[in-house]
Amino acid sequence: MLDKNAIGRASPPTLNEVEKGAIRRFAEAIGDYNPIYYDEEYARASGYPTIIAPPTFPASFHSAADLRELLGVGIKSLLHAEQGFDYERPIFAGDRIYVSTRVSDVFERPGISGRMDIAVIEDEGRDEEGNLVFRARRTLVVRAAKETP
């Protein structure tokens, strides 16, 4: 059973600078050639100030979070069960976004092969003025290592 005290534990905000090249490589890796991710002029003609990032781009952001520290256990394996995003606005090339990570829930759930430990990890991205840009939630099935970290 994961430690309920982990709920609310958070990492400090980490700056992520959104670079055009990073957006391009991310979209290419998905095989998504929508010009909105590559072509400045096209993006402006579409009503945006500059190129935007694909919806799952926040998956590439760094945060200072160390899951072992946040959850307080050694981790044998993680299974990504669910993912969700809420967006306040698109993410633009040139954005400077501060990403922090917190444990939003831990609980136990019966599974086919015995009980499973579930952790819900929430990332929050804010711009330099502190305005919310996105929230991301990962639901992870955690197999803790036998020994303590």
Place this chain on the structure above:
Amino acid sequence: MPARKLYFEAIRVGDELPALAKAPIDRVQLSRYAGASGDYNPVHVDEVYAKSVGMPSVYAPGMLVMGMLGQLISDWARGGQMRRYNVRFIKMVWPGDTVVCKGRVSDRHGTGGRYFVEIDLWAENQRGELVMKGSSQIQLFYSLEDENRQRSGQSPIVVEVPRESLATATASAATGQAAPEEGEEGDERRAGASSKKTAPREKPAAKTATLPTAKKAKK
């Protein structure tokens, strides 16, 4: 010139998004995604490691498949703003697998000059097996006229559009047009937090009738 935009007035509940068949996934793509995302988990890029932990080979990160399903939405909803995007990973995707992304409009509603469509989404492999399932909310302009008004600083066109899910729940259940059943691996892989921890869905209780697979997990 940008592609033609999608407007709220043209969308109906039950509309299907044009299916998106992606190229077969190969190990080069897995490497590229690892580099682009910064996720170098060796189960996705290191064949020797993957086998050492009992996998038949490396496999695709769920987030790559979520990105593909995201492409389906963005290709369809040109001019729209994605507000919410949630998925559940159901089945693993392997090198050589072809992911086909599909979606259907499950609801539309508008109030105070803001217009939204709700989409049910799913991805299948080349055997027609469900590998991922999800939903998204997109905000759109009501019409070209509405967009032009707002872009020139005028007030939006206001049309009150109540949610249609209540009306369609019965019909879709009757015709079997609801989202597909989840695969057998679903139960084990599903973590069951969504009913509690995802963003406010703002959905009436009747919405669950169109999603027979959305079982509520017990805590």
